[in-house]
Amino acid sequence: MRTALRTAIATALVAGVAITAPALAAGAAFAAGTTPAPKATAAAPAVTADGAPAAAPAVTAEDAPAVTAEDAPAVTAEDAPVRTVQLAGGLSAKVYAKGDQHPYYTATVVRDGHVLGELKAGGGYAQQDTEVFAGHSVTLNSEGEVTATAVDTPKGTLVRTETLLTGTVAKIYKVNQLDYRAELFRQGSPVGVVEANSRSAAGQDNGEFFVLNQDGTTHNWIGNIAPNTPGLYRLVDGTVLQLAKKDGRFGLQLIENGKGRGYTYVNGARAVWTFGKAVVVLESDGQFAAYVPGYRYQAAPKPVVEAPAPVTTGECTVQQVVPSVFGLGWTVALTNDLEKGPKAVLTDEQGEVRGTADRAHPFDSAVGLKIEGAGTLAPRFGQRTQGGDTPFRWTSFPALPKGCEKDGSTASPTPSATTGTNVTANNAGQTSVVPKGGVAAGAELGASDDSTALVAAGAASLAAAGLGFVVLRRRASARV
Structure with missing residues (x-):
């Protein structure tokens, strides 16, 4: 049968006859099984070798490939909106249900094919979310309902x-x-x-x-x-x-x-x-x-x-490396020595020394390094990134090893008023940031x-x- 069909089609082409097939109707749905294929027809009857008209053979389902549901992309519930709502001002909203343990809704607001924004309500979000889009106040509530009202902006x-x-x-x-x-x-x-x-x-x-x-x-x-x-x-x-x-x-x-x-x-x-x-x-x-x-x-x-633990480098010498307030990989090596006193060395990410402070020179104003209590057993180190009234941020020098106490030494000075910024105590005994x-x-x-x-x-x-x-x-x- 297929051989006869090919012979007939070849004969028709030789004779200059066009063969057409009707297209599927717009919007036709695919069933779960196969869809019967339409039969091919000829624009003019074919002509046999002896000049007599011959009937065109029919094209059956055996000759056409089947189209199954597997060939169509699946649309999951997560991809599909619960509903699409037409709003005033040419706006529309696609509403989606999301979340497992704490279900909530989202609404994607669209106008002229452009996404203007998204609202979220319910679950871990507010009971309703409202925003102004294109001169309209759009509200999504925790039930997934969307409304829009014109506003003056x-x-x-x-x-x-x-x-x-x-x-x-x-x-x-x-x-x-x-x-x-x-x-x-x-x-x-x-x-x-x-x-x-x-x-x-x-x-x-x-x-x-x-x-x-x-x-x-x-x-x-x-x-x-x-x-x-x-x-x-x-x-x-x-x-x-x-x-x-x-x-x-x-x-x-x-x-x-x-x-x-x-x-x-x-x-x-x-x-x-x-x-x-x-x-x-x-x-x-x-x-x-x-x-x-x-x-x-x-x-x-x-x-x-976290700063590494202090390391004892001598009988009465200890050192600790801490991050610099400059960030960028800069560090400060804090050395506490019983005889020589405290010393701070600022180093950049390439290992180049950018500033120092010690007992003899406790303040390096160029890079904002400062030592307080340099003559005590408990000195502290301050650093800041700007001059003027910018407060220092304080770090204690590592404590000397046991047995390195000296008679007549003084305690660490009381922290100055520059420690801390933008903090106000309230009547409840808590603190709040007041930028x-x-x-x-x-x-x-x-x-x-x-x-x-x-x-x-x-x-x-x-x-x-x-x-x-x-x-x-x-x-x-x-x-x-």
């Missing part, structure tokens, strides 16, 4: 235009006192909005950070990103922060004089705080970046490595940040490609 008065490091243009508007708004453009196309209403806000685009303060000042840098591994981290100015995760959210706290000053957790896309002079942006996935304005060294926060400057910390003990994300078209996270600024707006609702 005041633009304010344009005060200046800035060009960021990668060429993005930021137009800064003053909306009200302590309320500034930045509209971001790349090659004339909008890529995000950052609004700082009473508190600072931040956006980031593939590792480029833009911070807008509530007084209209800004910070812009690239990189300086630490991983999301909980633990202690040291910034380039010596500030030590601790990253932790609790109930699915990441938080940071300042470590000062060996004590934590209270965690502040991120709620939403990201949060921005200052610790001393350092500006820190914490992402919801636990990655965080730091920038110290005016500081000539900029680098990612470094994991704090200075344009960025309010909001770091009361155990507090939660109230940020949510307003994402413009093509927004990107730290781990995603740089498609646009992920922007954030502070507000005083949806606390958890």
Whole structure:
């Protein structure tokens, strides 16, 4: 039969006859088994060798390959939204159900094929999440329901235009006192909005950070990103922060004089705080970046490595190597000698000596090294990264070996008032961070940040490609 079919088709082609087949109807579904193949027809009857018309043979299912359900890609429940909701203003939202032990909903807001942002509610998140997209306030509740209402978004008065490091243009508007708004453009196309209403806000685009303060000042840098591994981290100015995760959210706290000053957790896309002079942006996935304005060294926060134990190098001499507040792999060798007294030697990552302090010269102002109690058995070492009134950070010299006490020696001096910064005691006997400057910390003990994300078209996270600024707006609702 197949031989006869081939002969007939070859004969028809020789005769110049076109053979056509009808296409499947649009939207036709594939069954679990095979789909019967349509029969081929000829545009004109075939002609036999003797000139008489011949009937075209039928093409059966035996001649056509079967199409099974295995050939179609499977769509899992995780990939498919629970529902798609059409909203006002040309917006739509795809709602997904996620989480196992703590189920929650997410809603991806889209307009004209562009993803504007994502809302999260339920589970470990707030009972509802609200953000403004394209002039509409969109709300997702813990039941997965999405609503949108048109709102008036005041633009304010344009005060200046800035060009960021990668060429993005930021137009800064003053909306009200302590309320500034930045509209971001790349090659004339909008890529995000950052609004700082009473508190600072931040956006980031593939590792480029833009911070807008509530007084209209800004910070812009690239990189300086630490991983999301909980633990202690040291910034380039010596500030030590601790990253932790609790109930699915990441938080940071300042470590000062060996004590934590209270965690502040991120709620939403990201949060921005200052610790001393350092500006820190914490992402919801636990990655965080730091920038110290005016500081000539900029680098990612470094994991704090425990200092090695003191080593006895002589009968009454002991030495210990500790990290430098400069970071960047710099260290300080602290030597305590009964006869010669204490000595501190600052060394960079290449092993080059950058500064020293000892009993005869207890203060090296060029690099901020200082020794107090140089004539006692318990001296201490201070270091700082800036001059002026910048406080020293103190470390005790390693204790002398037993039997090296000297008669008439004095005790270590009482720590000076310069030890510690930005700490205020409260009536409950706890302490809270009270950062200075344009960025309010909001770091009361155990507090939660109230940020949510307003994402413009093509927004990107730290781990995603740089498609646009992920922007954030502070507000005083949806606390958890």
